[in-house]
Amino acid sequence: MRSLKAAALLAVAALTLTACGSGGDGGESADGKVKIRFSYWGSDSRQKLTEQVIAAFEKKNPNIDVVGEFSDWPSYYESLATKVAANDAPDVMTLEIRGLAEYAGRGALLDLTGKVNTADLDQEVLKANQVDGKQYAIPTGVNVFAMYANKSVLDKAGVELPDDKTWTWDEYIKLSAKITEAGKGEYYGTEYTSNNPTYPTIYAAQRGEKLYDNGKIGITADTLKAWWGNFTQMIETKASPDAAKMNEIIAGGVEQSLIGTNKGAFGMWWSNQLGTLSKVSGSELTMLRMPKLDASGGNGMFLQPAMHWTVSSKSEHPAEAQKFVDFLLNDPEAGGILLSDRGLPINSKVLEAIKGKLTPADQQSVDFIEQIRGELTQAIVPPKGASQMEDIIKRYTEAVTAGQQSADEAATKFLEEANAAISG
Incomplete structure (x- = not known):
């Protein structure tokens, strides 16, 4: 199993090499659809859920083709850093909080302020996950x-x-x-x-x-x-x-x-x-x-983002990438598929809509967080x-x-x- 230290060092080196350029082979698919790439890590069960949510998005947006780039956790950051260095960054990238300042600080991420609907999201959680006052990433959900x-x-x-x-x-x-x-x-x-x-x-x-x-x-x-x-x-x-x-x-x-x-x-x-x-x-x-x-x-104790949705600053299709992120955050159908896989949703309306679908364990997590919410602080984005x-x-x-x-x-x-x- 590769260490996080090795992955981090490779990420630093790779991001330093990043220059202006295209977002890789982004463009149109053979059938004329706009193609965007989406990187994420996890288990087999997460991969299946993600494929389902991609299919739901594509059904509602027939002109967009989302290509999932799945990896296990140990190799995720090494693979992502290599792609970014080669000007081949996925349009939408999943990052956990320890990698956020690293990627944002090297210009790899797009500022999503005003580009994704955040009206129904927990504003305190959003603010706590800014880097230099900019919303480079939006939490997928929260845990304690x-x-x-x-x-x-x-x-x-x-x-x-x-x-x-x-x-x-x-x-x-x-x-x-x-x-x-x-x-x-x-x-x-x-x-x-x-x-x-x-x-x-x-x-x-x-x-x-x-x-x-x-x-x-x-x-x-x-x-x-x-x-x-x-x-x-x-x-x-x-x-x-x-x-x-x-x-x-x-x-x-x-x-x-x-x-x-x-x-x-x-x-x-x-x-x-x-x-x-x-x-x-x-x-x-x-x-x-x-x-x-x-x-x-x-x-x-504090509220911790499970992970974040981010958009590459080099994406050739930022509008489509932002639309996909918006869907993941704000659409009850997406919430009903992903449930708590990436943390409990920070969209209050989505959380309310999916409560009946949550497992007893997830219901217990919701109740526990609500019970102690007044005692919790917000996570701090760690430095590079x-x-x-x-x-x-x-x-x-x-x-x-x-x-x-x-x-x-x-x-x-x-x-x-x-x-x-x-x-x-």
Whole structure:
């Protein structure tokens, strides 16, 4: 599996080479239709849904032919960067938030302000995803990063759901250790995630800090050490598996997670992963607020775009590309096909129209987000180079949890490398 760091470096190099030119082989199809290309990544199920939504758009716009360019996640950015460098960028490109500043900053994206109907979209989410005050990208939908609880494991351990409005990290870890002890090797209290920048972002916010602050790393060494201290405490109290086992579990993804295999009571996942986790576990899962530093403090949670629709600044058919993006965002038929696959729609009318089609898991996600919406902040578009952060966080967290590096040394080196990544 190619690393995000490698993909990011290739993206930087490729975008630097980009010059003015055509959008590749855009033009007319053999039958006279305008052809636009659309790049995206995902699973086989996402590909099928996307083909359906493309067919629905083409039926309503018989003069436009949309050619989907599908890729798996590990190779997506490498492939896209190569195409952009060769003046062969797809007309409509899917980007996640860590790649947004990179592509916008190098002139690869069209400013969509006033070119796509955004009247019914969540205006706060839109504004939070601007780069230099311009709407280069529009979120496909939103998620929240939450704590999941597996009720079947809690029941086995004889433990009630915690009060997520007040629970703290210490309480979470102690409760998890209690559950592990009750499991006698059958299950653990929790699993942790060591490679997701969202977790330290939330933890930093609880301490009044930001992971990124004015183009620099805003999280302090003390906060990093305290964050890693939670992992160390989990391992030492057996609230979670040890570092080696956790690395294997993390590499296995949703299907091999402790929550998904009914071998763990708690775990942190995105809200749009509830359906998959519920399916693979076959158990009742509940989303909870993240633990806090103290009962009266904030939880640091935020609305995160699942991904973004963007249009190439070199597109030969920007009007048709914009029309396709408009359809994906604003047409209830498109919403009824995609449902929550790319996050819950930020178009209030579309969300209302499709509610009856959502699975029970998706309905639970909608209800959870609405319940805590007043507590949530908006995501911040990370600076250039942020695509490397997942790899950097993973390496130093694994070094600390495995006892290969002290927290003091890791914090110093992490800040040096992370700042270099986003300033380069």
